[in-house]
Amino acid sequence: MTHKSLEKNSESIKYRDMDKIQKIPTGLEKYLGVGDMVLPSEETLRNELSKLSKEKLTTIPMLRKSIAEQLGVTTGCPKSSLKTLRSLISDKNSGAFKVLNGKGELVASDRELQAELLKSEGFEVDFSKTKPKVKNFKEFI
Numbered sequence: 001m002t003h004k005s006l007e008k009n010s011e012s013i014k015y016r017d018m019d020k021i022q023k024i025p026t027g028l029e030k031y032l033g034v035g036d037m038v039l040p041s042e043e044t045l046r047n048e049l050s051k052l053s054k055e056k057l058t059t060i061p062m063l064r065k066s067i068a069e070q071l072g073v074t075t076g077c078p079k080s081s082l083k084t085l086r087s088l089i090s091d092k093n094s095g096a097f098k099v100l101n102g103k104g105e106l107v108a109s110d111r112e113l114q115a116e117l118l119k120s121e122g123f124e125v126d127f128s129k130t131k132p133k134v135k136n137f138k139e140f141i
Contacts, residue, residue: 035074040067049095057098057140104137
């Protein structure tokens with residue numbers, strides 16, 4: 001996918017196709033680093049998720065890093081990435097249900113749906129903890 005930078009205004013917000021690129025706010029530099037971050041579009045997330053094979057899972061940090069590297073920015077925005085992913089969960093074809101947090105926990109607003117979709121692909125979900133988690137998730141990354 002070709003990305004073209006377009007300056008939106010003097011606030012140095014740029015768009016690459018439908019992705020929004022902006023400077024990492026000063027208050028978040030401690031956590032995200034210094035530079036620019038991408039607020040990935042649904043199209044970008046779908047494209048990245050389409051690269052996952054049937055037997056694989058990924059995590060939000062891995063997804064954000066991959067997208068950021070492709071777009072030449074420091075990181076992906078955690079909040080907007082999660083929000084967009086959650087909007088895609090119910091579409092089984094998007095593969096968004098195969099995205100976990102860095103600890104292997106389910107991230108969907110509807111964790112029951114995400115667990116059902118994961119189970120349909122052969123993954124085991126452990127509901128014994130406060131937050132449901134895919135068993136042995138690191139084996140599937």
